[in-house]
Every structure is written in C-alpha cells, then in structure tokens.
Amino acid sequence: MKPVIFTVSFVIFLTLILPVGLTFVVRNIPGDVQPPLKDTKKIYGQYIYYQSFISPRDNLVGIGVSLKNPRFVNKNYTFFNLYDDKDTIIRKVDLRGENIADGQFVKILFEPVAASLNKKFTWSISSPDSTKDDSLEVFLTDKKPIWSREFKVNNEISQDSLSYVTLHKTNSSMQVLRMVFSQFFYKMSGDVIFSGILAVLLLSLLVYLLF
Amino acid sequence: MFKVISGLKLKKIFVLAILLRILMMPFYFHPDIKTYHFQSSFLKYGVFNIYSYLAANKGNLPIKEDFVYFPLTYLFLGTYQILTAPLLGSQFDTWLIDASEQARETIGTFRYLFVLKIPYLLIDLLIPFLLIRFFESTEQKRKAVILWLFNPFSIVIIYIFSNLDIIPVALSLISLLLLRSKKIILSGIILGLAAGFKAYPVVFLPFLILHTKNLKQGIKLFLATVITLLLIILPFWSQAFLNSAFISGLTTRLAYPSVPIGFGEALMIGVIAMAVLFIMALMEDNLSLDKLWLSIFFALLLLFSTIHYHIAWLLWIIPFLIIFYLTQENKVGKLAWAWFSLAMLIPLTFDDKFMTVSTLSVISPLYNLLPTPFLILQKIYDPFLVQGLIHSILFGISIVLIFKTFKMLKV
Numbered sequence: 001m002k003p004v005i006f007t008v009s010f011v012i013f014l015t016l017i018l019p020v021g022l023t024f025v026v027r028n029i030p031g032d033v034q035p036p037l038k039d040t041k042k043i044y045g046q047y048i049y050y051q052s053f054i055s056p057r058d059n060l061v062g063i064g065v066s067l068k069n070p071r072f073v074n075k076n077y078t079f080f081n082l083y084d085d086k087d088t089i090i091r092k093v094d095l096r097g098e099n100i101a102d103g104q105f106v107k108i109l110f111e112p113v114a115a116s117l118n119k120k121f122t123w124s125i126s127s128p129d130s131t132k133d134d135s136l137e138v139f140l141t142d143k144k145p146i147w148s149r150e151f152k153v154n155n156e157i158s159q160d161s162l163s164y165v166t167l168h169k170t171n172s173s174m175q176v177l178r179m180v181f182s183q184f185f186y187k188m189s190g191d192v193i194f195s196g197i198l199a200v201l202l203l204s205l206l207v208y209l210l211f
Numbered sequence: 212m213f214k215v216i217s218g219l220k221l222k223k224i225f226v227l228a229i230l231l232r233i234l235m236m237p238f239y240f241h242p243d244i245k246t247y248h249f250q251s252s253f254l255k256y257g258v259f260n261i262y263s264y265l266a267a268n269k270g271n272l273p274i275k276e277d278f279v280y281f282p283l284t285y286l287f288l289g290t291y292q293i294l295t296a297p298l299l300g301s302q303f304d305t306w307l308i309d310a311s312e313q314a315r316e317t318i319g320t321f322r323y324l325f326v327l328k329i330p331y332l333l334i335d336l337l338i339p340f341l342l343i344r345f346f347e348s349t350e351q352k353r354k355a356v357i358l359w360l361f362n363p364f365s366i367v368i369i370y371i372f373s374n375l376d377i378i379p380v381a382l383s384l385i386s387l388l389l390l391r392s393k394k395i396i397l398s399g400i401i402l403g404l405a406a407g408f409k410a411y412p413v414v415f416l417p418f419l420i421l422h423t424k425n426l427k428q429g430i431k432l433f434l435a436t437v438i439t440l441l442l443i444i445l446p447f448w449s450q451a452f453l454n455s456a457f458i459s460g461l462t463t464r465l466a467y468p469s470v471p472i473g474f475g476e477a478l479m480i481g482v483i484a485m486a487v488l489f490i491m492a493l494m495e496d497n498l499s500l501d502k503l504w505l506s507i508f509f510a511l512l513l514l515f516s517t518i519h520y521h522i523a524w525l526l527w528i529i530p531f532l533i534i535f536y537l538t539q540e541n542k543v544g545k546l547a548w549a550w551f552s553l554a555m556l557i558p559l560t561f562d563d564k565f566m567t568v569s570t571l572s573v574i575s576p577l578y579n580l581l582p583t584p585f586l587i588l589q590k591i592y593d594p595f596l597v598q599g600l601i602h603s604i605l606f607g608i609s610i611v612l613i614f615k616t617f618k619m620l621k622v
Contacts, residue, residue: 003357003358003361003362004224004227004357004361006361006363007231007360007361007362007363007366008227008231008361010363010366011231011234011235011363011366014235014239014367014371015234015235015238018571019238019571019574019578022568022571022578022581023577025581026577026578026580026581028580029577029580030576030577030580033311033312033313033316033576034311034312035311035313036309036310036311036312036313037311064580099589101562104562105564105579107580143311167580176577179575179577180574180575180577183316183574183575183576183577184574184575186318187316187318187320187321187573188321190318190319191318191319191321191322194237194319194321194322194325195321198233198237198321198325201233202230202233202234205226205229205230205233206230208223208226209223209226209227209230
C-alpha cells in the first residue's frame with residue numbers, strides 16, 4: 001500500500017498544496033497579461049527604444065518583457081531606464097545578455113515607485129556596444145493594451161507597440177492568494193456546465209470510495 | 212476488465228486511480244497539447260497532408276512549428292476533435308488559434324484540457340491489463356497494477372506534460388504480448404501502427420526480431436512492421452514530411468552525442484551503446500521470448516542515458532521498469548527506480564518554465580512570474596554542468612544494471 005499512500009499524497013500536493021504554497025513565493029504581480037508576441041526589434045548601436053505607459057497599479061517595481069537571444073549570442077550590456085512624466089530618469093538597470101535565454105520572459109526589476117497608479121512613465125532600452133548580429137531583440141505586439149502609450153524609436157514616434165507588462169510589488173501574500181483564487185473561480189464559474197460535471201464526477205467517485 | 216479488477220480485489224484502488232487522474236486533468240497545462248491539437252484541427256477542414264500544408268502556410272499561421280509526429284497522430288487527434296466537437300464547444304478553435312498567453316485566461320480552458328486528455332486517461336487505464344499478462348502469480352499481477360496506477364511519474368508525464376506517447380506505449384506492449392503468443396504478423400502490424408504515431412517503437416524492432424525463433428519468423432515480423440509503417444507514411448511522403456517528422460526528434464538526437472575521430476567522422480555514443488547491447492543479446496545462447504522485455508528495457512536505459520530527451524519520452528520505459536522491479540532482486544529493482552527518479556530530474560532543470568512553474572499557468576498567470584529551478588540553480592552553480600553530471604550518473608547506473616542482470620541470468 002506504500003505506493004498508493006505516496007501517490008495519493010503526491011497528487012494532493014500537486015493539486016492543492018503546491019498551487020497555494022507557491023503564491024507565498026510571488027513577490028510581484030503583473031499589471032495585466034502580456035500582449036501576444038509578434039515581430040522583434042533588434043537592440044543595438046544608436047537605436048534607443050522608448051515605450052510609454054500609464055501604470056495600472058501602485059508600487060511599480062519592474063517591467064516584464066520577452067527577449068530574443070539566440071544561442072546566448074549577446075554578451076554586451078543593455079541599458080534600461082525608467083523616466084517619470086517629466087522625462088527625468090528615476091530608475092536605471094543594466095542587463096547582461098549572457099544570462100538571457102532565447103525568448104525568455106525577463107523581469108527588469110528596480111526599487112518600487114510607491115504612488116505609481118495612473119501616472120505616466122516611459123521606459124527605454126538600448127545597447128550601444130551591441131551590433132546587428134549579436135543584439136538582443138525585443139518583441140512587438142499587434143494588440144496594444146489600453147494602458148500602453150506611444151512607442152518611439154530614438155525620437156521618432158512609431159505605430160508599433162512593445163509586448164510587455166508592468167510589475168508591481170505585492171502588499172501581502174494574501175493579496176496574491178486572493179488574486180489566484182479569483183482567477184481560478186472566474187474560469188470555473190464561467191463554464192458552469194463543465195464545473196458541474198467535474199464536481200459530480202469527483203463527488204460520486206469519492207462517495208463510492210468512502211461507502 | 213472489471214472481472215480482472217474484481218478478481219485481483221482492486222476495485223476501489225482502480226476507482227481511486229481514476230479520481231486522482233481526473234483531479235489533475237483540467238488544471239495542468241503544457242503548450243505541446245495546444246500546439247499539436249492546433250495542427251490536428253486542420254483535418255476537420257479537409258487538410259490531409261498536414262506536413263505540406265504547414266510548410267506552405269507557415270507564414271500565415273499563429274503557431275509556426277512543424278508537425279513533428281507521424282501521420283497516425285494527426286489522423287487520430289484530428290478525428291478525436293471532430294467526434295468531441297459538441298463537448299469542446301464553439302470557442303475551441305478560437306482558443307487553439309490564439310497563440311498568446313491570453314489564451315490560457317479564456318473561460319473554457321479547463322474544459323478543453325479535460326476533454327483533450329480523455330483518450331490518454333482511457334489508454335492509461337488499459338495499460339495495467341496489458342502489464343498483468345507478463346506475470347503468472349496473482350500477487351505479482353496485483354503489484355504490477357498498483358505500481359502502474361500509483362507511481363507519480365506516469366501521472367506527471369501523462370497529465371501534466373500531456374504527451375501522446377501513451378498511445379505508442381500501449382501499442383508496443385500489445386505487440387510484445389502478441390509476439391509471446393506467437394502471433395508474429397499481427398505483432399508486426401501493431402508495432403507498425405505504434406510507429407505510425409511516433410517513430411520510437413522502431414528501436415524495438417531489432418530486439419523483437421532477435422527473439423523470434425528463426426530467420427523466417429524474423430523476416431515475417433520485419434516485413435509486417437515495415438509494410439504497415441510504409442502504408443501509413445507513404446500517402447504523406449514529401450520533403451516537408453521528411454524535414455518535420457524524420458529530421459527532428461529521436462533520429463537526430465541519437466546521432467548527436469558523438470566523439471569526433473577526424474576527417475568528418477564521429478563515434479556516436481548512443482549507437483555504440485545500442486550496438487553493444489544488441490550484439491550481447493545476439494551472443495546469448497538461450498534467448499527466450501520471456502526475456503524480450505528485458506532487452507527492450509536495457510535498450511531504453513542506454514538510449515536515455517546517452518541522449519538529450521524530452522520528459523514525455525520517459526513514459527516508454529515505465530512498463531518495463533515495473534516488470535524489471537517485480538522480477539529482479541530487491542536491491543537492483545530499487546536501483547532502477549533511482550535511475551528513473553534521476554532521469555525525471557534532468558528535464559525539470561531545463562531552462563524552460565513549462566517544465567515546472569508555468570504548467571500551473573492555467574490556474575493563474577502569476578505562476579509565470581516564479582523563477583524556474585534553472586534560474587535558482589544558476590545562482591549557485593552552472594545548471595548545464597549539473598544536468599551533465601546527473602546524465603553521467605544515469606549512464607553509470609545503466610551499465611551497472613545491465614551487467615548485474617546479465618550476471619544474475621548466467622547464475
């Protein structure tokens with residue numbers, strides 16, 4: 001009976017304990033879901049990309065962005081700056097390509113900006129020492145979210161938009177847990193027929209086992 | 212089947228196994244299930260040769276990956292989608308087409324995952340009935356059923372990584388059982404069907420031929436397998452098919468680990484290991500069909516010890532691991548499970564969030580923000596070195612298991 005007890009405990013761990021336990025490890029929550037990825041822009045030479053946005057939450061602590069770096073080709077520094085609505089640099093982060101896997105979702109984290117809700121910010125990314133052949137690439141999207149604003153290549157406004165999310169420091173682990181539960185129940189309650197069938201199925205199997 | 216389960220006094224155990232599986236099915240996600248179902252969805256629009264179609268239309272499709280499986284996978288999954296269309300609902304195709312992370316936020320995701328995993332559940336529950344045929348005593352049969360239904364590894368591979376390897380696994384077992392019952396041609400046809408889903412059961416063919424009684428039976432088995440496979444793949448034969456299904460996957464990975472010997476030549480470690488095993492079996496005087504599973508088990512041990520594998524492929528070895536554990540002495544059997552635990556560990560340390568934290572992303576996208584074991588490991592040590600180290604230990608354990616077993620068989 002050892003394998004039975006072990007596997008029952010393991011499945012209970014995977015379906016109940018792990019999803020709850022992991023929420024206590026989440027320090028930052030995204031402002032929205034990352035928009036779908038489309039083409040990319042290479043970050044190299046004189047190109048500086050500026051992306052403005054209205055922060056959807058308080059405690060802005062980072063930007064999450066997917067980067068292309070085939071075969072870890074980029075080894076140079078990439079510079080990230082965050083500007084406030086007066087175009088003053090308020091946060092700076094330096095990235096090294098050698099630690100970024102191809103297509104990786106990179107969290108560019110900085111000291112939290114406390115009262116960030118509904119304020120306009122701009123982030124820029126550049127890598128003057130990289131060349132076209134060894135550059136990191138940042139993804140564009142064709143589904144620009146409403147909180148995202150203009151995208152500029154150097155000083156030129158572009159019709160494109162980068163695919164990214166804002167990250168925000170959580171107030172407490174309970175806030176994360178509440179978010180996870182609300183997202184889970186949103187999907188369960190949105191498909192009542194399936195949820196009902198699943199519940200009946202699980203309950204009847206459980207009743208058979210117990211009686 | 213119910214008679215067998217009742218006879219083994221395992222009715223409640225069987226129900227408990229179903230309950231655990233149903234609990235996992237809707238709430239774990241791996242992108243592979245969406246990718247191959249997106250590709251298979253073209254069957255309902257009348258596309259027959261999926262390989263050529265994807266090659267010609269790649270630029271316009273939201274998911275641009277090749278269809279890397281063999282044709283029966285496409286036909287089976289495509290037909291399943293047609294049959295279950297009323298259960299999947301009208302928004303299913305929209306979900307498949309959406310390649311963004313937002314797709315996982317869609318209402319209906321749990322239902323889709325549940326319905327798409329039902330065939331795996333049914334085949335998963337069929338395996339114990341095949342496994343018990345390898346044993347004589349009721350006690351061993353009971354243990355085999357429990358070990359299949361209640362080992363966490365197969366549950367993780369089938370219901371989290373949702374790969375369809377369970378289908379060729381079941382067909383390969385049926386083929387082996389048919390060969391034991393001297394139904395040579397039928398065994399070859401079933402092995403051909405298994406390879407029609409994924410190519411890997413072809414690796415078993417040389418060992419199956421070796422265990423037949425004479426050359427005539429060997430040729431019969433070979434022809435039945437090859438003709439069946441050819442009948443499946445010939446209608447799809449094209450450059451696109453060769454590029455997608457043949458060049459990717461196992462065939463290239465088998466040749467990849469190699470030692471260069473100059474002038475462009477290389478010694479292929481995987482092929483050497485398999486050749487040594489085959490020749491050792493060939494030199495055995497009293498090869499019996501009863502020990503065929505052992506040759507296949509060893510072949511798979513060596514295969515996984517020498518190649519970079521997908522976690523789902525590990526399912527191929529579990530039925531043979533259970534037979535090995537129940538028929539060998541305790542210490543060696545436990546070593547085999549230790550080998551398997553290490554083998555499961557390697558893919559979990561890959562730089563791929565869908566090997567760990569993001570498999571929960573259908574419950575909430577917040578899990579995507581968690582660091583993967585690769586990133587955590589990177590802060591302490593080089594993860595690639597750790598993977599290499601574990602893989603080397605795997606190879607070492609495989610050699611010990613093979614030589615210990617050969618020694619015991621001689622005694």
